[in-house]
Amino acid sequence: MQVVRAEAMGMCFGVRDALTLAHEIAEPKSTTIHGELVHNATVLADLEERGFAMTGEGSRTALPPTVAVMVTAHGISNRERDRLQGAGKSLIDTTCPLVRRVHDAAQRLEADGYFVVVAGRRGHVEVRGIVEDLAHHVVVESADEVEAWPYGKIGIISQSTAAAADVAAIRTAVIARHPAAQVRFIDTVCRPTKERQAALETLLDRVPAVIVVGGENSNNTRRLVERARARGVLAQHVQGPDDVDIDGLRGIDTVGLTAGTSTPDAVIDAVARLLESI
Ligand code: SF4
Numbered sequence: 001m002q003v004v005r006a007e008a009m010g011m012c013f014g015v016r017d018a019l020t021l022a023h024e025i026a027e028p029k030s031t032t033i034h035g036e037l038v039h040n041a042t043v044l045a046d047l048e049e050r051g052f053a054m055t056g057e058g059s060r061t062a063l064p065p066t067v068a069v070m071v072t073a074h075g076i077s078n079r080e081r082d083r084l085q086g087a088g089k090s091l092i093d094t095t096c097p098l099v100r101r102v103h104d105a106a107q108r109l110e111a112d113g114y115f116v117v118v119a120g121r122r123g124h125v126e127v128r129g130i131v132e133d134l135a136h137h138v139v140v141e142s143a144d145e146v147e148a149w150p151y152g153k154i155g156i157i158s159q160s161t162a163a164a165a166d167v168a169a170i171r172t173a174v175i176a177r178h179p180a181a182q183v184r185f186i187d188t189v190c191r192p193t194k195e196r197q198a199a200l201e202t203l204l205d206r207v208p209a210v211i212v213v214g215g216e217n218s219n220n221t222r223r224l225v226e227r228a229r230a231r232g233v234l235a236q237h238v239q240g241p242d243d244v245d246i247d248g249l250r251g252i253d254t255v256g257l258t259a260g261t262s263t264p265d266a267v268i269d270a271v272a273r274l275l276e277s278i
Contacts, residue, residue, distance in 0.1 A: 001252070005257045005258075006196070008195040009257070010260075010261070010268050011262065011264060012190070012261035013096075014097070015073050015096075017094065018037055018094035019037065027068075028050045028051040030067070031052055031053070032054065032064035033047060033053070033054050034069050036074075037094075039218035040264065040267070042264070042267060068092060070091075070092040070093075071091055071093045074095075074126040075126060075130075076129045096190075101190075102126075102158075105186040106130050106134060106137075107133065112153075115137070115151035116137040116138075117140060117155065118140070119157070119158035119159065121159060130159075148177050148178065151178075152182060153182045153184070154181050154182070155183075156170065157185075157186050160193060162219075163226075166223075167187075171183075193261065200224050200227060200228065204228060206254075207255060207256035208234065208255075209252050210228045210233055210235050210255065211235075211236050211255060212228065212258050213258070213259040214237065214239070221237065221260030224258055239267075241273070241274040244271065249275075
């Protein structure tokens with residue numbers, strides 16, 4: 001089988017930097033990673049083996065057991081930062097600068113009197129970090145969820161890994177439902193996400209099927225899969241070579257390959273090797 005790789009795919013600089021920092025920590029056993037450092041089971045298992053304690057995504061309300069606490073690239077709210085520091089924790093902060101940009105945009109809008117609409121996945125760790133510091137906000141996952149809110153100033157931002165097309169549709173719906181309101185939009189989809197989405201569009205012009213490699217909880221990976229399916233291209237979301245449904249590719253001789261921003265190069269290469277061997 002011929003494998004066509006997307007021009008931009010895989011691990012972004014934000015996740016790479018966070019991982020590098022984790023590898024530089026001399027005493028992993030005295031450090032807790034607060035949430036999933038990356039949405040990738042292999043990498044998480046490796047970190048656990050090195051001795052890091054981990055707070056699962058679902059149990060971040062509990063206090064980490066160690067004094068040193070690593071904040072992941074997804075970031076946390078100021079409220080959470082204060083809670084941890086107030087409990088005597090020392091933070092190793094790997095928040096991606098492009099996530100920080102989303103927080104800054106949200107705070108700026110709120111300070112300027114806007115009701116903040118966050119386009120993103122409800123409950124996602126990054127979105128939780130953004131909205132925990134906001135008094136008046138709503139999270140919308142699609143344009144269908146846009147309502148007639150009773151505010152004269154509405155500010156729109158998005159999760160850094162949202163699909164640019166979804167954000168544009170939400171923006172259009174907000175303007176349509178609030179013709180008299182002052183609507184301000186700040187584009188906070190990060191550049192690596194945009195590059196991966198654009199590369200996928202090009203790839204989808206060339207292949208009948210695409211394999212998207214990424215963690216189950218990875219928002220940007222899911223978006224890539226959804227986009228491929230929306231374009232009528234057969235798409236498989238896999239976490240590694242073992243997940244590839246070979247029978248599902250029967251009759252196909254060219255397949256596209258892309259990956260989410262948490263996926264290590266080694267995992268992408270392993271999937272590529274498997275596909276080439278079919
Ligand atoms: S996906 Fe974007 S915002 Fe998130 S860590 Fe990577 S570069 Fe940063």
